[in-house]
Each structure stands twice: as structure tokens, then as C-alpha cells.
Amino acid sequence: MLSLTHSLRSLAIAGEAIPSNYKYQAVRWRKPRWVPKAKSKIFKVPERPVIPEEEKLELMRLYNNYRTKVKSLRSYLVAKHCTKFQASEDPEEQRRLFEEDLQHCIKMNNEWNEKQRIFREQAMTEELEANLSYARKRLEDELIKQEEKIKAIEEIVQKQKEAAKNFILPENIDEAIDKALENPVDYNFAITLNGEKIIGYYNHKVGDKNENVVKQ
């Protein structure tokens, strides 16, 4: 709407071109759109500019001259530079130029394609090599891991085999019980300032307290 009114104003035909029933408001950017016409100016009718007859004729002449010159200049430049008109002059020549241009374009395109092909092949080989080395490394790592796992398992088995010699079974339970009764152990210890360990809660052998053996 704004641009419409603007262009209408610049054409100076607002009054005649717009139908009388069309709501038309000029925008002068003087106050906000929603502010109405000042109360004191509601009934003011702007005076029409009066141009003397001679001056009007002179202006019209000048304008006509100006338009004629510009029009001729435009048409001259169009005729000189527009390819559309030139093409119609010599179709064979046009075709030859077009073919030449096309050949040049194809050549250039092929060059680019060749360059890209080399680049692509190189990149693909590199990627493949990287993938292969990654896979190889993973395989090696996996093998190492498995080896380590087997080693750890064997270590456990070896340890258990070693420990199996000292297992207490129904055959040697009596011995073990006697041994345990004779050798009481005490994990409690105190530590001195020099770092010496004093083992035993009461600092004497617990098992010797035969006086404790009473019927409760």
C-alpha cells in the first residue's frame, strides 16, 4: 500500500487515476499512521498551484525534447549491444561461436574431472589403507587381549593348584583341627612411633589361657 501511494504520488496522477469511492490516504511520513488529521485542518482545502500558460508550454517542450533524446539513445544502445538482435545477423557465425565456447567448456570440465579423479583415487587409497591398518591393529589388540586373558586364567589355575595341596578334606580334618587348636592366631597389633608392630591384643598368646575353659 505504501509503495503504491508513493508511486502514485510520484506520477502526480493520484487525483484522476483513483476512483472516487476508493479510500485513499496520502502518506507524508510526518506523523504516525494512526494519528488523524489535525482538528484545525479538517476543513482546510489546499490551494492548487497556479502555473502560467507560457511556462507550462515551455516545460512541456523541454520535457518532450528530453524524452525523445533519451528514447533514441536507449534504442541505439539496445541495437548495438543486444545479442538477440546480433544473433539474427549471421546464424552460421553465431553457431560457430557457440560451438567454440561449448568445446572450451567441455575441455575445461574434462580437465577438472581429471584433477578430481586423481584426487579422489588418492583419497580412497589413503582411506582404504587407514581402514586396513585400523582393522589390523584391532586384530592385534584382540589377540594380545586374549593372550593376556588366557595368561591370567592360567595364573589363577596355577594358584588354585598350589592351594589345593593345603586343602582340608575329610581325611585330614582331625590334623587340621588339632593344629588350629594348638596355634591360635591374633591379627590385632599396635604400632610404635618407630614403626614396630606389637602383635596380639593382650600381647601374649591367647591360646594359653586354659583358665578360661569353664562351663558357662
Next chain:
Amino acid sequence: MIAYELMILYRLMPKPELRTALKRTSETIFQKGGIIRKLENLGTRDLPFKISVHGVVYNKADYFLFEFNAPPSSIASLFDEYIRDVDVVRRRLYKKTEPVGFECTLDNEMKPPPYRNDVLNLIEQAKSQQGKPKFEYNTNLDHYPFQK
């Protein structure tokens, strides 16, 4: 193969009776298809609190530690069976875990503060924070001209 630890407390008895009680306990493990790895006597000790079982109050007990392997399915019944033995004052069953290794730093901790590792670390930390960049106003003034 899961190893378990059984801490079992017997009432104070003469040695032959204690021996039979121990035998009974081990037989139960063997019956379940288990094997004993270690049997330790931790001596006769005062109980940390008086314990009342089988209608008697005990203040002292003989402490024994069994380390054994047995099928996990039999553990619950083992645990249940032991307390029905009238010679047993108390029993606890644990899964055996490997002891966690640790480094003794007592030697270092006994030193005077400026030589201790933890204090040295703190000093290092404070030093590293001193080098932090400070914001400068670049006003060529030795004071801040506005109210802060």
C-alpha cells in the same frame, strides 16, 4: 569357585568337646560337597556384648574362622544349620574378597608439616593459582575512577 568365610563362635568347652564341635561343623561343609581351605583359631575372647542363645547368656566365646568352598545353593542351609547346634553362640558367613592393596604413608605423615606430601601439594596448588591473569582496565590510572 566362590570362597566363603565362616566366622563361628563356640561356647567355652573343654578341648575334646570343642574338637567334636569343630568336627561337626566341618562335616556339615563336606556333606554339602564343599572343601575347607583354611581353619584358624582366633582364641578365646570376651564378647563385645552379652549374647543369649539356646536359653543361655554368654559373655565369652571361642572364635574360629573357616575358609571354604561350597556350592552357593547350600550356603543358606549351612547358615541355618549352624545356629541349631547348641555349642554355637554366633555365626556369620561372608563371601571372601581379595584384600585391597594400599600403601603405608605413616612415615610421611610423621614428618613436620612443611615436609609432608599433602602440605607440599597444597603449596603447589596455591602457587599455580597465583599466576592467574588479572583483569586490567588500561586507563593509565593507579585507581578506578568510578564508584564500584
